[in-house]
Amino acid sequence: MDQAVLITLTVNGVQVTRRVEPRVHLVDFLREELGLTGSHIGCEHGVCGACTLRVNGDIVRGCLMLAVQADGCRVDTIEGLSDSKELERLQKAFHEKNALQCGFCTPGMLMAAQDLVRLRQKVSREEIRSHISGNYCRCTGYQAIVDAIEEVING
Numbered sequence: 001m002d003q004a005v006l007i008t009l010t011v012n013g014v015q016v017t018r019r020v021e022p023r024v025h026l027v028d029f030l031r032e033e034l035g036l037t038g039s040h041i042g043c044e045h046g047v048c049g050a051c052t053l054r055v056n057g058d059i060v061r062g063c064l065m066l067a068v069q070a071d072g073c074r075v076d077t078i079e080g081l082s083d084s085k086e087l088e089r090l091q092k093a094f095h096e097k098n099a100l101q102c103g104f105c106t107p108g109m110l111m112a113a114q115d116l117v118r119l120r121q122k123v124s125r126e127e128i129r130s131h132i133s134g135n136y137c138r139c140t141g142y143q144a145i146v147d148a149i150e151e152v153i154n155g
């Protein structure tokens with residue numbers, strides 16, 4: 001039986017209306033229905049942070065939120081924040097500090113980092129580590145990631 005629900009949301013500034021099954025997670029909807037594959041899927045149970053998105057201004061786990069829960073919401077993905085140049089300083093700092101290797105964690109890491117950039121004028125390394133503690137990186141050892149975020153916030 002078709003239980004699809006009609007939802008309308010604004011994704012990266014564009015209004016989108018689709019019929020979705022109630023069980024579909026938001027990150028799967030974005031990747032498979034809209035082709036926005038910048039948000040990655042790792043653990044699929046809220047641990048790794050690879051799927052980090054922004055919904056109505058707050059970062060969320062795209063694997064823990066259903067697409068139907070985003071009905072009427074404003075959703076921003078790594079693609080939108082990158083195209084708008086909101087992430088430009090962080091992307092430059094990550095590049096210059098070698099804050100990525102395989103890059104799998106990087107979209108989620110940048111979304112979490114930008115959340116801190118928006119919130120804070122000055123920040124300690126401990127606060128940076130705490131803020132990104134829900135974003136796992138298997139490659140870098142985090143040092144360079146913290147360096148990059150610290151440079152953007154503290155200058």
Ligand code: FES
Nearest residue numbers: 042043044049063
């Ligand atoms: S895939 Fe969502 S937190 Fe890991």
Ligand code: FES
Nearest residue numbers: 101105137138139
């Ligand atoms: S750069 Fe490979 S997981 Fe972070």
